Amino acid sequence: MSGKDYTKMWEGLGLNLENHAGLLGALSKAYTDIYLAQKNRPKAMEYFDFVISEVHGLRIEEIVNAKESGRKVVGTFCVYVPEEIVLAADGVCIGLCAGAEVGSDEAEKFIPRNTCALIKAFMGFKLSRLCPYVESADLIVGETTCDGKKKAYESFNDITGKVYVMEIPHMKNAEDRKLWLSEVKRFKDKMEALSGKKISLEGLKKTAAVVNAKRKALQRLSKLRAADPAPISGLDALLVNQVSFYDDPQRFTEMTNKLCDELQERVSNGTGVAVKGAPRILISGSPMAIPNWKLHAIIEGSGAVAVGEESCIGERNHRDLLDENFSNVHEAMEKLASRYLGIDCACFTPNTERLDNIKALTKSLHADGVIHYSLQFCTPYMMEAYKAEKAVTEVPFMRIETDYSMEDFGQLKVRVEAFIEMLK
Amino acid sequence: MKKALGVDIGSRFIKAVLLEGGEFSVFRSLDTSFDPLERCKRLLEEMSAETVIATGYGRHLLEVHTDIRTITEIKAFARGARAMFPSCRTIIDIGGQDTKVISLNDEGIVKKFEMNDRCAAGTGKFVEIMAKALGYSLEDFGHVSPEGQAELQINSMCTVFAESEVISLITKGVGREEIALALHRSVANRVVSMVRRVALEEDVVFAGGCAKNNLLRSLLESGTGKTIKVAENPEITGALGAALYALEK
């Protein structure tokens, strides 16, 4: 996709070069068809286009260089893993994506067919040696969220030998908070041991500011999408959220703020990506990892705009800031634990905060309808969809279950279009 | 007199309704074939309507190749069914690839709908394949009597597995009528539970080609406990709805 030849680097990381070329080709084609074909894109999206074109190039080169200079690379699969701790140990934190149907055959040697597409994909990417992020990671942090992930990490560790699992409680009572705090501390110790660097108060202060700044930029983006006409497409905003998981955090924040400046101007001028009054849809549910752009593409290809993602690649990732008001490492751990336990993932019970958040977002983003998206076989979100449906009473609501394949594209399109017809 | 055309491009048939001066004028039904675009183009020439709206699974075919506007079959069915039965509130359509249940408010606006996702279970395709497996023509398949037979169960909803279940029943010597009834019952049960999920409000209209199947209709009636209305030619519903929208353009 990019000009420079990275073959040597990829070879060094042990990638399967032939299949990898195929993957990049497919990604580049999908990106051209779905993204570059959009009209009225903000100029500042050029940076994100560039990031995607270098997703396995320049960014990997940066990571390889960081490793050479002694920094550790940590891959995560869940927004519960405290990024601040990784950064405070001078690590590089990468949210591993797994948003494409890759290596399912290989994956099915370890996990059953009816596993959610995300889990299948992270197994598949590893087994087919296609992801340079996984290959360059020194540590992969798993967590006890859903059953599928929990068990898959066991096999993932058999294959990579690099998995460390954080125990995430499934309720939010006092005992659970205690457990989670001790898990956050255990993770800090783990990071110190891995990096050979002590995590200091000063370091935590610095990284807390870095991560909060990133969250604030994403919050700003999210708020700007409340305008009608929407200043940015849902596809582009989703992409920015996806990129936030693996780009350098400071550079990302700067570029996202730049994008927001431009969007601010659009809002003041009353210009946008769709006509004023175009139907606005809030998407809620399972995470959409790169390059999972399927639902957004269908929605926006049918004349509506996706105005928000109540999802881990979206609101759940950036809604809450970390309270930076701590004066020793222990206090920092407490603040971190409480910030992260505030996340409203469907793996928790009860999880009524999420329903409130969906309602609040529907309102603040002026959504005309809500589409609940669950990955097939993702029991937590599939179940919660029914509760969400009951909770959202002001606007139409539709439940969708799908995966990464394109088999059901036609049927989904009918459903989405008919849903949009209902909103007009 | 204004000529308005509605074209419903389904997975099995292309149906077209022409309205002239607001009155029903022509209905045509063609096999979708392997070249539906060519068929549609010929149809358009033949009918020479001023306004056209396309609907159905293949609607985008026309949108891409001409500047014809499209609506989904949900919207088209809602309009078409209301035209035939003005007090219709619930529509059942067992289509070639998907089965849908649509619920309308008392003004005829779509309130909610459900569609089966991805697999052929409970769709017209399922009915067709099973008719074939039992050696029935599609017309005769729906004329099996619902009475006087044992409560045979077909357990599998998957088309492929159900077909092998049927074959093993045949080899066990179970009567063809009995199997046919069980198959219809399995489709009807699935549809009834879909109806219950969406809303069961009268009038309930069974639209689309499968509505000609009397057995399905009576099983749906006993399953829902409601009278189910079927138009004289239920297969035109979608095309009629599209034509009515075309008339307004």
Ligand code: SF4
């Ligand atoms: S959905 Fe839950 S388990 Fe998955 S990434 Fe989000 S917080 Fe983690």
Ligand code: SF4
């Ligand atoms: S999408 Fe659902 S099933 Fe899949 S990993 Fe996340 S929580 Fe688990």
